[in-house]
Amino acid sequence: MTGGETPAPVKPVMTKAVTIPSLNAMRASGAKITMLTCYDASFATLMDRCGVEVLLIGDSLGMVCNGHHSTLPVTVAEIVYHTAAVARGNKSAMVIADMPFGSYGTPEAAFNNAVQLMQAGAHMVKIEGGAWLAETVRFLTDRAIPVCAHLGLTPQSVHQLGGYKVQGKSIESAAQLKADSLALEAAGAALVLYEAIPSALGKELTEALKVPTIGIGAGPDCSGQVLVMHDILGVFPGRKARFVKNFMDGQTSIDAAVSAYVNAVKDGSFPALEHCF
Ligand SMILES: Nc1nc(=O)c2c([nH]1)NC[C@@H]1CN(c3ccc(C(=O)N[C@@H](CCC(=O)O)C(=O)O)cc3)CN21
Ligand SMILES: CC(C)C(=O)C(=O)O
Numbered sequence: 001m002t003g004g005e006t007p008a009p010v011k012p013v014m015t016k017a018v019t020i021p022s023l024n025a026m027r028a029s030g031a032k033i034t035m036l037t038c039y040d041a042s043f044a045t046l047m048d049r050c051g052v053e054v055l056l057i058g059d060s061l062g063m064v065c066n067g068h069h070s071t072l073p074v075t076v077a078e079i080v081y082h083t084a085a086v087a088r089g090n091k092s093a094m095v096i097a098d099m100p101f102g103s104y105g106t107p108e109a110a111f112n113n114a115v116q117l118m119q120a121g122a123h124m125v126k127i128e129g130g131a132w133l134a135e136t137v138r139f140l141t142d143r144a145i146p147v148c149a150h151l152g153l154t155p156q157s158v159h160q161l162g163g164y165k166v167q168g169k170s171i172e173s174a175a176q177l178k179a180d181s182l183a184l185e186a187a188g189a190a191l192v193l194y195e196a197i198p199s200a201l202g203k204e205l206t207e208a209l210k211v212p213t214i215g216i217g218a219g220p221d222c223s224g225q226v227l228v229m230h231d232i233l234g235v236f237p238g239r240k241a242r243f244v245k246n247f248m249d250g251q252t253s254i255d256a257a258v259s260a261y262v263n264a265v266k267d268g269s270f271p272a273l274e275h276c277f
């Protein structure tokens with residue numbers, strides 16, 4: 001600016017930070033929560049700008065970034081590295097970090113590892129498993145570490161599940177998922193994420209809980225949806241799961257594709273029947 005001019009008024013671009021209370025309010029109002037995996041600062045800035053509310057540093061990074069055949073080789077140090085990068089690029093989204101395989105075998109181990117993820121910039125950690133984790137969820141939440149519980153298809157248990165298969169199809173396993181969900185909510189879980197379960201069960205479990213639920217292949221009635229970033233951009237070379245949709249189709253930029261994902265989740269057009277079990 002040259003001397004004597006009146007400075008143009010600065011329009012404040014203040015997007016309010018996404019918090020646990022704001023996610024609870026979204027669940028209460030029926031506004032769908034949008035979540036994507038994110039592994040670096042540039043994509044964090046882009047996703048945050050496009051209105052993605054939750055960024056997940058998923059242990060899927062072992063597969064999509066590192067070429068492993070499962071999530072089991074992923075370490076705490078790797079999640080710390082990617083969480084710090086995402087946190088630097090992010091302004092207002094909530095940042096959730098996956099606790100990797102073997103890092104939450106006891107409440108004390110979970111706490112020590114979760115502290116590293118929180119200090120790297122996570123606002124919450126995610127752990128895979130049912131009621132056996134209730135004590136761990138309580139231990140972490142009592143110590144100011146919010147927890148997201150991940151149920152249904154839990155990829156870290158792939159060798160017990162016998163593959164990446166739909167869960168909760170029998171009456172018994174559906175009842176087990178409900179008991180697990182209620183136990184984890186009672187233990188203090190702030191969010192519950194369901195992967196690859198029948199849509200009707202996703203609806204029933206969401207109605208049974210007070211906290212928001214996030215689905216990936218869990219039907220349209222969860223409080224929100226998540227997908228792996230590489231899947232929505234069509235860059236993951238592996239076989240596509242049924243719940244995946246390539247949002248680059250018909251778009252000419254990554255910004256447009258991410259915005260199309262956000263809009264489709266918000267208006268309920270994703271997931272469609274073809275993405276559900
Ligand atoms: N790129 C990528 N996307 C993911 O969603 C993802 C990862 N990687 N890595 C970690 C886990 C593994 N996941 C997977 C992988 C494959 C299927 C899959 O192909 N499922 C079958 C279900 C078969 C059945 O039981 O009927 C499907 O047809 O969708 C599901 C989840 C989800 N996670
Ligand atoms: C697929 C999501 C839920 C996840 O856990 C991951 O990306 O690791």
Ligand SMILES: [Mg+2]
Pocket residue numbers: 058059060071098155
């Ligand atoms: Mg994961």
